[in-house]
Amino acid sequence: MIAVSVAGTSTLHRRPTWPLAIPIAAAAVAVALPAMGGSTPERPAHLVIGELFPNGQEFVLALILLATARGVLLRRRVAFYVVLLLTGLSALDALNTWQLGRLMLLVAAFTAFIRFRGEFTASPSRVRTAVRAGLITYGLAIAYGLAVMILQWHQMSPGPTPEDAGREILAGLTASGPGPVHFTGAADHWFEASLGLIGGGGLLAMLVTMLTPAPPPPAGSELERAEAARLVDDEGSDTLAPFVLRSDKSYVFSPDRRAVIGYRVLYGVAVVGGDPAGDPRSYPASVAEFAALAERSGWRMAVLGARGDLLDLWRPYGLRSIGIGDEVVLTPTEFGLSGRSMRNVRQAVQRTRNAGVTTEVVCEGDLSADERARLQAVAAEAMGGTDERGFSMNLDDLLTGRHASSVVVVARDAEGAPIGFQRYLPSACGRRLSLDAMRRAPDGPNGLNERMIADVMAYARERGIDEVSLNFAAFRELFDTAERGLLEQGGYRLIHLLDPFIKVESLYLFNRKFRPRYVPRAVAFPSWASLLPVAAALLTLEFGHRRPPRPEPAPAADPVPEDGYVASPSR
Structure with a gap:
């Protein structure tokens, strides 16, 4: 790193x-x-x-x-x-x-x-909307005033003159106090009081609308995403950089166009997934551009999955951080199945071989449309009909051929039918791979995921790949220590109780079998007072439905064929 x-x-x-x-x-x-x-x-x-x-x-x-x-x-x-x-x-x-x-x-x-x-x-970013809301409210107030005035003319003798009624309506709309006309009713001055409330409500509607933050920007265009793909391939980009290419993210580039930040805005919070991608020397400038945009737009800033050694990028802008876990990283040159510590993995791999399982590691672009369709059926079966989730460590367009340079390991049963796959995304000139999706058929043999990881590590070692990033180990320190205080013990018991639903402890135990290296990751946020809206935005992005990107016209030609990033005709 x-x-x-x-x-x-x-x-x-x-x-x-x-x-x-x-x-x-x-x-x-x-x-x-x-x-x-x-x-x-x-x-x-x-x-x-x-x-x-x-x-x-x-x-x-x-x-x-x-x-x-x-x-x-x-x-x-x-x-x-x-x-x-x-x-x-x-x-x-x-x-x-x-x-x-x-x-x-x-x-x-x-x-x-x-x-x-x-x-x-x-x-203010919604001046037109605010003025429109105020005008509508004031129009309703004027209509209300005229209706009451006409009613009084018909029911009362003598009634107010048009001039007096006009002054009364104006007094109510400007909230300047009772006017000269006093209509009788359940309470004295009921007309000007109610009209004044409507007028004051119009002022309040205009103010509240103008105080709201700017709306979320549209997702990045195809050309912006193609430029971001080139920066992901920069040798300084880390293992979370490929996820900047999600089709629902917007982009901010450094002034020299050598670093990019991918983000989404939700509930007035501009959330960055991971750290900037591209040349590390341009990271500070890209963060400065993003911070300036957030200030102008009235957004709170937050970072989900910031690398521990890059938190200083965000501190000058008032962001503090909380560690939320660790990224699980393997080194291909150091990985092997021999030794007592790897016995569980070795046995799991052997079980799949005994069951006749074979694997193949290919680029996504080399898979035929029929093969991709069969693997997508496996993914749908594995997910049980639920939608894909994730933001900071998940990419969309699973096996559509859009990300042609991604590495896919396919597992097949003894009859050659696909029963599982894993997709890895390259970065840093191909020196790093990041796990994006891990799917297996529910009736597949035990040890299938271990087998695919072991074969990907062999593939990476043969091609000189430096790092392979696996899953995210949330709250790892809670599981790694036996000496827990009262608060830690309560947190551990709660996570253990909820594990059938959130799979945090199960994923930690799975990752630990590979004896990985851990890279701390954190959440950066503006202040403790903003923690509630920031947490709501982060949880919704990670576990909520993905926002469909705005349709874009197709570019004239594939702008970056050397990167393996293929632009589809429409999104």
């Missing part, structure tokens, strides 16, 4: 925004609690915003303040402008009423936000 130093990389000196968000959230609570309690809420609301929102509409103001506080926490530029607007209006009201103490407090808050203006980098 190649270690990358980020010495000299400019560190982002980001000041935390939570000290600014907390007072805004506290103001929202101060405004909302009296309104919900039924008491007169005039003092808290007036201290925050003066007379802009009348009595009875403080709850709308509280929601606007809560949305703004969240936007400040997430560094949204729209939230910055909203805070300046509300603070300025409240300061003018305080100056008009000579509330000097309140005025000084508001001026101090205004100054603090101006000093922090460089921290609000996420630009």
